[in-house]
Amino acid sequence: MEPQFWYDIWTERKIGFHRSDIHPMLRNHWHSLGCEGLDVLVPLSGKTLDMRWLASEGHTVTGIELDQRAVDEFFQEWQCQPAVHSRSDGLADHHSGNIHLLVGDFFGFRPGGQFEAFYDRAALIAMPEAMRADYLRKLASLVAEGGVGLLITFEYPDSEMQGPPFPVRRPELDAQNWFRVKQLERQEVIGHYAHLREAGVTSLVETAYRLERTTEPAR
């Protein structure tokens, strides 16, 4: 999962992960998190329309995305011309309304403060197992104690596909100490993902979790 892998994904337009609607689990559960008015971090954001929904709900949204084309397309489709400036951490901030999309590596993101809310759909599961603890540690370093987020995962039989997306199961989430985990919804959704059916997946279980940042330091 080196950056080049994702640049190739965007070059070849293999973006079956991108949805043309707002994710139903976001609509179903976001308001139950209790994070009205808080700034929201969206790691590995792609050009998801979910950021527009979060912004329309009154949040200031900060998405982090490696690929410039994803960010350009996000603003073109929103029919907005972003203001662009370079940040001290080297990421390029594209800003319009209450949405900031930062082009660059999530692991190099160094904000001035911490976030109190986050939304992870297809970010943790975009990483192979060997990278996921590093991802969660980085996410934990960016989220203030007591901060909350919505995490959406996939599970499917390991033998049926090489990720991404990678299956992430509850025991793996319970094995980390940075976030308290509560399951909110679980659905069989293979009927909605033609590109994964075509890849040979016969069962795809999508789960939404509430994550709450614990006091455990993220070193």
Ligand SMILES: C[S@@+](CC[C@H](N)C(=O)[O-])C[C@H]1O[C@@H](n2cnc3c(N)ncnc32)[C@H](O)[C@@H]1O
């Ligand atoms: C599976 S897609 C999910 C996008 C989005 N969350 C969605 O739901 O449509 C993962 C995205 O993360 C981006 N990405 C991968 N590694 C990254 C990294 N280290 N830093 C920032 N973005 C990254 C990829 O370019 C890709 O657009």
